[in-house]
Amino acid sequence: MNETEILEELKKSPYLRASLEDLIKIIKNREGETTIADVAEERIIENFRNLGSNALQDWANQESERASEHCKKKMPGIHKEVKKK
Secondary structure (H helix, E strand, O other): OOOHHHHHHHHOHHHHHHHHHOOOOOOOHHOOOOOOOOHHHHHHHHHHHHHHHHHHHHHHHHHHHHHHHHHHHOOOOOOOOOOOO
């Protein structure tokens, strides 16, 4: 990926951008909270856990949408049933 593509993906993924911003804040110690290595390590690990969870959810949503579109193309007569409230 080139820089432009990366920036476009960051615009499309708010959680990715927020995670990257948080990571930069930790590394640069912009909030003055990470004066101890253990604290910085904990915050970085938590950041990556959240990023991983969000990324996996995003991936699952995209795969579900792709599978749905694939089925619609292969079997155009099938309709999604929605329960009425």
